[in-house]
Amino acid sequence: MTDRELRTAYHAHKDAVYRFAWRMTGSGPAAEDIAQETFLALLLNPDRFDPDRAPLRAFLLAVARNLARKQWRGERRWSPLEEETYVALPLDPSSGETSRLVAEAVQSLPPLQREVLVLAEYEDMPLDEIAHAVDAELGTVKARLHRARQNLRRMLAPLATHNQKRLNTQWNR
Amino acid sequence: MEPLSDRELQELLSRWDAPPAPPALENRIFGRTPQASWRRRLLTASIPVPVPVAVxxxxxxxxxxxxxxxxxRTESPGRQRVSFADFQPVEELRPQVIRSPYESN
Structure with missing residues (x-):
């Protein structure tokens, strides 16, 4: 891969890779490290990318996902990645800003649910590309996404009610 | 408490923005790509030549x-040819025996 090709790939996908890493790790420096390693992996092993299998974005996000997962495993060695029985508790809407509470809710999801949710909701990736990026069957991706949305609905429901009440109060004044 | 609809959930999720990649990331990546030294480049450089041109x-x-x-093709410009034309045969051979002083006879 030439320097020019790498630069083209970088400028086309840097934000998607960085945003994904940032949402998965919740840390700017960690996201920078992951994004850097992702593009260096493309430079050093360009043969690993097969354009017939998936687009470049899916390939890069798959590399970033593996790096984020490696980091996560390093930090929480004994926690399982997938928690099918995980049930999220509703958040307290008075404890902070909406954006921070949403971030908290997404980041509290088990990693395998979080990654499919981030790719589907924030990166608008089609399900087949997500399946490639997370190295899972399409049915598994759908199931994880369904569970992630259910958990978020449960966690964020008080927030919607709280916001509605606040809007009604402002409207009545 | 009513469960959130898809639209409500998406509306809430959209509140959480992620920052774009910082400009320093580009320097980190392209500053770290291996740059060959000029000597190495001189030794390993290649010039693509089309086959017809090469032929x-x-x-x-x-x-x-x-x-x-x-x-x-065979002669180098600085070298002179050797001629034996001026050589003459010896007319009379006068051999002289030189003995060591330690020899008895």
Missing amino acids: ILILAVWAVWIYLPSGS
Whole structure:
């Protein structure tokens, strides 16, 4: 891969890779490290990318996902990645800003649910590309996404009610 | 408490923005890509030559080699030829025996 090709790939996908890493790790420096390693992996092993299998974005996000997962495993060695029985508790809407509470809710999801949710909701990736990026069957991706949305609905429901009440109060004044 | 609809959930999720990639990331990536030294580049550099051009060049070198006079190929310009024309045969041989002083006879 030439320097020019790498630069083209970088400028086309840097934000998607960085945003994904940032949402998965919740840390700017960690996201920078992951994004850097992702593009260096493309430079050093360009043969690993097969354009017939998936687009470049899916390939890069798959590399970033593996790096984020490696980091996560390093930090929480004994926690399982997938928690099918995980049930999220509703958040307290008075404890902070909406954006921070949403971030908290997404980041509290088990990693395998979080990654499919981030790719589907924030990166608008089609399900087949997500399946490639997370190295899972399409049915598994759908199931994880369904569970992630259910958990978020449960966690964020008080927030919607709280916001509605606040809007009604402002409207009545 | 009513469960959130898809639209409500998406609306809430959209509140959480992620920052774009910082400009420093580009320097980190492209500053770290291995840059070969000029000596290494000189030794390993290659010039792509189209096959027809390469064939023409090889044929031209071959033709010059074949059609050049054979004398100009073997002789180097600085070297002089040696001639034996001025050498004359010896008329009378006078051998002289030199003995060591330690010899008895």
